[in-house]
Amino acid sequence: MTWMVGQSESHAELTLTPPQLGKVEVSITVSGEQTSAQIVAATPAARELIEQSLPRLREVLAQSGINLGQT
Numbered sequence: 001m002t003w004m005v006g007q008s009e010s011h012a013e014l015t016l017t018p019p020q021l022g023k024v025e026v027s028i029t030v031s032g033e034q035t036s037a038q039i040v041a042a043t044p045a046a047r048e049l050i051e052q053s054l055p056r057l058r059e060v061l062a063q064s065g066i067n068l069g070q071t
Helices: 044-063
Strands: 002-005 009-016 024-031 034-041
Touching: 034 044
Parallel strands: none
Antiparallel strands: 002 009, 009 024, 024 034
């Protein structure tokens, strides 16, 4: 995992390689009060699992006061 902190922007990258799903890359950028995340899945199976998990992710983030925007 790499984490870079600039003047008012922070960026983190995480690469996961679960054997049964292939490579999954997660990139998170914080700029001021806005946070964006990009998830790139190398296989259709990984993409499907991520898409199936989005409702739960939305729920968990909402409990912390975070609104999940465009997904």
